[in-house]
Every structure is written in C-alpha cells, then in structure tokens.
Amino acid sequence: MKVIKITRDVIDIPFVDADGKELLKLEFEVNDENLTRIINFKENMGKEEVSTLEDMKATIKKYVDITLGDGSFEKIYAINPNIIAITIYFKAIAEGILSEINERKFNMQNNEIDNLIN
Numbered sequence: 001m002k003v004i005k006i007t008r009d010v011i012d013i014p015f016v017d018a019d020g021k022e023l024l025k026l027e028f029e030v031n032d033e034n035l036t037r038i039i040n041f042k043e044n045m046g047k048e049e050v051s052t053l054e055d056m057k058a059t060i061k062k063y064v065d066i067t068l069g070d071g072s073f074e075k076i077y078a079i080n081p082n083i084i085a086i087t088i089y090f091k092a093i094a095e096g097i098l099s100e101i102n103e104r105k106f107n108m109q110n111n112e113i114d115n116l117i118n
Helices: 032-044 053-068 072-079 083-117
Strands: 010-016 022-029
Touching (some): 010 083, 022 032, 022 072, 032 053, 032 083, 053 072, 053 083
Antiparallel strands (some): 010 022
16 A cells, blocks of 8 residues: 555645845635634624723734734734734635635535546
C-alpha cells in the first residue's frame, strides 16, 4: 500500500503595508473546530453586547486569538492599534477563509467528477 503523508492544512494570512511589504503573517489551521469558530463569528458578529471600546477590544481579541492562535490579536494590534480596523481585518479574514474553503470544496468536487468520467 502507498504511504499516506499527513500534512498540516493551513491558510496563510499576510498583512502588508501600503508598499506591499509584509509586516506580519499569521496562519489559519484548517480543521473542523476552527471552521466552526469562523462560521460562529460570521453568524454572531454584531450580536454581542459591547458598550465600550474595551468591551469591543475584548470581544474581537477573543475571536482572533481562538481562531488564529494565542497572541495573534496582540501581533495585529502592534502594527495597527485601532480596534475598529482590526475588527474589519478579522471580518475580511473570516470571509476570505470561508471563500478559500468553498473554492477547495468546488475543486475537489470537480476532480471527483473528472475521475469518474475518465
């Protein structure tokens, strides 16, 4: 039997400046738990009670760190200490990840169909 090599499935998330210079690169590890977190974030965004900027910061920090790894929020905050911007970044990250997953799923389905036909 052929050996099956297990690899980590990750999506790179680069942060670049206006000139395209990479300032930070985070990774999203594709697994069921992380996908569930991203979906929950998208569904619950705006539903959590936040009355102060500190509440907003704590909420987005929770989502960023549990999804992209402990300390990820602080790394982003270090390059742009703007909680509203980080919230927008994370929403874009969530949408990008879900888009990437859907594209992978579509490609897998097309490959399976090709294999059945050929």
